[in-house]
């Protein structure tokens with residue numbers, strides 16, 4: 001008889017959260033991880049002697065889920081908000097402009113404010129204002145964010161504001177982003193009747209008005225603390241074991257939770273390449289582009305789709321960097337040639353300052369695959385799935401989803417075995433799973 005009640009496959013943030021929650025409730029848990037370390041896309045690397053996030057570097061504040069987790073892990077005093085300089089936009093043509101500060105995903109909260117007019121022009125702003133007059137019937141649910149915004153606020157808002165932000169956040173055009181993936185926007189639109197009012201209400205719901213927060217020392221500290229809890233609660237972690245297929249799940253003990261992409265369906269994801277530059281460049285002390293720059297799709301001045309001036313965004317990092325600057329650029333496609341040189345030149349254009357080769361103290365490249373959402377037909381009956389393929393993009397959605405999955409598994413386990421069968425010992429390993437998946 002197996003003593004493992006739950007096997008979690010994948011040690012990214014989703015798998016760690018589920019394994020921790022189950023083991024804290026006294027359940028026996030095994031976690032299987034393909035690589036030699038935990039955390040998945042929440043990772044760190046050393047660049048220019050600085051320990052930096054190599055993947056996720058902030059979390060959305062909505063729902064407070066990640067902040068609550070950080071507090072549970074003893075990181076509450078280290079939750080930090082980014083500086084309030086805001087970000088900039090690099091349009092297809094013309095110079096970079098400040099991103100209107102009050103929007104969500106570039107959708108303006110007040111279409112006629114001066115920063116919005118500066119980006120989309122007066123005509124575009126008047127068109128956007130029509131949003132307040134167009135009734136919302138909300139019948140269609142399969143609409144994209146781009147189609148919705150175009151209908152209510154016009155083309156200029158989609159192409160000049162929303163597209164650069166969505167491109168920077170999701171690596172997608174808003175026409176390819178289902179409205180369902182934008183947390184609570186549809187519900188708030190139904191409630192308030194206009195997009196601008198829905199955006200204002202979303203902003204209002206954010207703690208202290210900030211959409212994202214970070215952790216002093218880096219988001220990767222979540223992984224260190226989660227891993228420590230797994231040890232405390234007796235989770236057995238198997239490294240360097242890859243589960244190759246859905247069929248192989250049947251050989252695992254207890255109720256199986258899939259927290260890794262690529263098992264139930266091949267990963268059809270996009271590759272995102274990150275360039276991190278540590279710079280000795282006093283010109284950047286003035287933080288010319290605030291926390292960074294989002295690049296409009298179709299802009300041919302640079303290859304990057306977004307730049308984060310990390311030392312301007314995070315005060316703790318500025319202190320650690322002791323006068324140097326950390327800049328992070330993301331790419332959907334990396335042009336041929338010397339990537340460090342491409343990144344340096346893109347940083348020069350986007351930040352609007354000269355950055356000679358000697359200014360580059362160190363450079364690092366990381367490549368990640370962002371998995372596509374699992375299609376309903378790819379969900380296998382009786383297999384619990386957590387993580388990015390089902391919980392949405394980003395830590396807030398993934399942690400919320402993983403917490404809920406663990407809670408439902410625990411509730412089912414507490415109900416105990418039915419008809420004399422012990423569902424927690426492997427006789428019917430995925431009976432419980434059928435109800436949570």
Ligand SMILES: Cc1cc2nc3c(=O)[nH]c(=O)nc-3n(C[C@H](O)[C@H](O)[C@H](O)COP(=O)(O)OP(=O)(O)OC[C@H]3O[C@@H](n4cnc5c(N)ncnc54)[C@H](O)[C@@H]3O)c2cc1C
Nearest residue numbers: 010012013014034040041056057058243260387388394395
């Ligand atoms: C460059 C970048 C920046 C990002 N920035 C942010 C951000 O600032 N804020 C934010 O909220 N989100 C951000 N995200 C998204 C966020 O990091 C991810 O959505 C999240 O970390 C995914 O967690 P996960 O547990 O679902 O998957 P993963 O992190 O992918 O973890 C999956 C784990 O499963 C393991 N595994 C894979 N296959 C197998 C197998 N067959 N058998 C066993 N183990 C396996 C992997 O090795 C990995 O450890 C970013 C993503 C990227 C790529």
